[in-house]
Amino acid sequence: MAKNMNNFDKETNRFNISSLKWNVKENELPMWVADMDFLCPDAIYQALLERLNNKTYGYSIIPDSLYDSYMNFYRDRHHLSFAKENMLFSSGVIPSTSSIIRRITAPGENIILMTPVYNIFFNSIVNNGRFISEVPLKYENYKYDIDFCLLEEKLAEYRTNLLILCNPHNPIGKIWSKEELAKIATLAKKHNVYVISDEIHCDLTNPNKEYVPFFNSCSEAKEIGISLISPTKSFNLAGLQTSMIIVFNQYLYNKINRGINNDEIAEPNFLACVATEVAYNQCRDYLDDLRKYIFSNREIVKNYFEQHIKEIQLIDGEATYLLWIDCSQITHKNSKLLAQHIRNTTGLYLSEGSQYGSCGKTFLRMNIATQKFRVLDGLERLKEGIRSYKES
Numbered sequence: 021m022a023k024n025m026n027n028f029d030k031e032t033n034r035f036n037i038s039s040l041k042w043n044v045k046e047n048e049l050p051m052w053v054a055d056m057d058f059l060c061p062d063a064i065y066q067a068l069l070e071r072l073n074n075k076t077y078g079y080s081i082i083p084d085s086l087y088d089s090y091m092n093f094y095r096d097r098h099h100l101s102f103a104k105e106n107m108l109f110s111s112g113v114i115p116s117t118s119s120i121i122r123r124i125t126a127p128g129e130n131i132i133l134m135t136p137v138y139n140i141f142f143n144s145i146v147n148n149g150r151f152i153s154e155v156p157l158k159y160e161n162y163k164y165d166i167d168f169c170l171l172e173e174k175l176a177e178y179r180t181n182l183l184i185l186c187n188p189h190n191p192i193g194k195i196w197s198k199e200e201l202a203k204i205a206t207l208a209k210k211h212n213v214y215v216i217s218d219e220i221h222c223d224l225t226n227p228n229k230e231y232v233p234f235f236n237s238c239s240e241a242k243e244i245g246i247s248l249i250s251p252t253k254s255f256n257l258a259g260l261q262t263s264m265i266i267v268f269n270q271y272l273y274n275k276i277n278r279g280i281n282n283d284e285i286a287e288p289n290f291l292a293c294v295a296t297e298v299a300y301n302q303c304r305d306y307l308d309d310l311r312k313y314i315f316s317n318r319e320i321v322k323n324y325f326e327q328h329i330k331e332i333q334l335i336d337g338e339a340t341y342l343l344w345i346d347c348s349q350i351t352h353k354n355s356k357l358l359a360q361h362i363r364n365t366t367g368l369y370l371s372e373g374s375q376y377g378s379c380g381k382t383f384l385r386m387n388i389a390t391q392k393f394r395v396l397d398g399l400e401r402l403k404e405g406i407r408s409y410k411e412s
């Protein structure tokens with residue numbers, strides 16, 4: 021069989037399937053939520069079809085082969101080893117995050133976020149009656165770094181016992197180094213703070229770069245860390261609701277295990293394990309091709325901005341298909357107005373940066389996990405939207 025079954029240029033039509041991303045007008049172009057427009061790997065489609073053909077759709081167990089697929093994939097791909105005893109199935113990274121917050125922190129306590137960061141973390145904290153303790157990342161010359169002095173100050177506050185880390189970091193696309201992760205883990209341990217490391221974007225790195233699992237940073241990480249992993253971003257399976265919690269500390273494992281069962285998020289739907297196993301066991305080539313495609317899209321955008329939209333600056337990301345765009349030369353107030361203007365005048369739907377924390381308020385986020393012709397269309401629309409915004 022020819023190797024290149026993965027034609028990421030192939031146009032997909034996601035209208036009329038109740039897609040969240042494509043719940044837009046016909047002339048609009050959605051480049052917002054983290055969801056890809058590509059066909060999933062053929063092997064996953066075939067396995068799902070085979071399962072559907074059985075025509076019985078009752079309750080499912082979690083087979084040992086699911087745990088094996090995670091263990092083998094993470095060992096081979098990310099040099100991270102864990103055992104079945106360290107793993108807990110959950111129906112999503114955010115359901116896990118919210119459940120863990122409820123189990124290992126108390127109402128009124130602080131949870132640290134390094135902002136700008138994935139917006140739904142804010143909801144998980146606030147909706148559970150906890151407070152956000154914000155540690156804005158330092159931003160200089162279009163680069164982000166951790167403000168370790170401020171981080172330690174916040175970790176030391178007596179009402180703080182959890183930090184949520186995004187590794188790699190959505191929306192800035194940064195891969196944290198082993199040293200940075202080890203410093204976070206050591207400081208967290210020193211101040212008795214647990215760390216959730218959301219690693220959902222870990223497979224989608226620049227083809228020449230690898231992420232560092234939080235657990236591989238230093239020995240303290242295994243004492244205080246909880247990693248959340250999933251094939252849903254990497255293979256576009258978010259609608260199947262499948263993820264894994266990895267935890268080495270037995271006390272935490274027991275607490276989290278009770279929490280997710282209590283919250284009824286510990287059981288899979290009948291397709292979740294089927295798709296995950298095939299993804300991890302058989303679709304590694306797909307992932308390699310996908311990374312190349314996404315990073316060539318990133319290059320297209322970078323060159324386009326340099327040539328045609330000089331007033332905006334693309335932040336140099338090494339992971340994710342989400343681009344973080346500095347629009348401070350165009351808007352000092354709030355990119356919400358800019359995003360609304362672009363959508364109203366051109367139909368291009370981007371995410372406005374203030375969703376990711378107030379330090380994101382002059383940014384836009386653009387999802388480039390789509391066919392190249394759509395990326396080019398999006399760029400034309402963006403250029404036009406910015407031109408007319410400046411004149412308005």
Ligand SMILES: Cc1ncc(COP(=O)(O)O)c(C=O)c1O
Pocket residue numbers: 053054111112113114115138186190218220221250252258262263
């Ligand atoms: C950093 C991050 N975590 C979690 C999620 C959502 O995970 P799930 O669908 O498993 O709840 C997303 C989706 O965009 C994300 O970007």
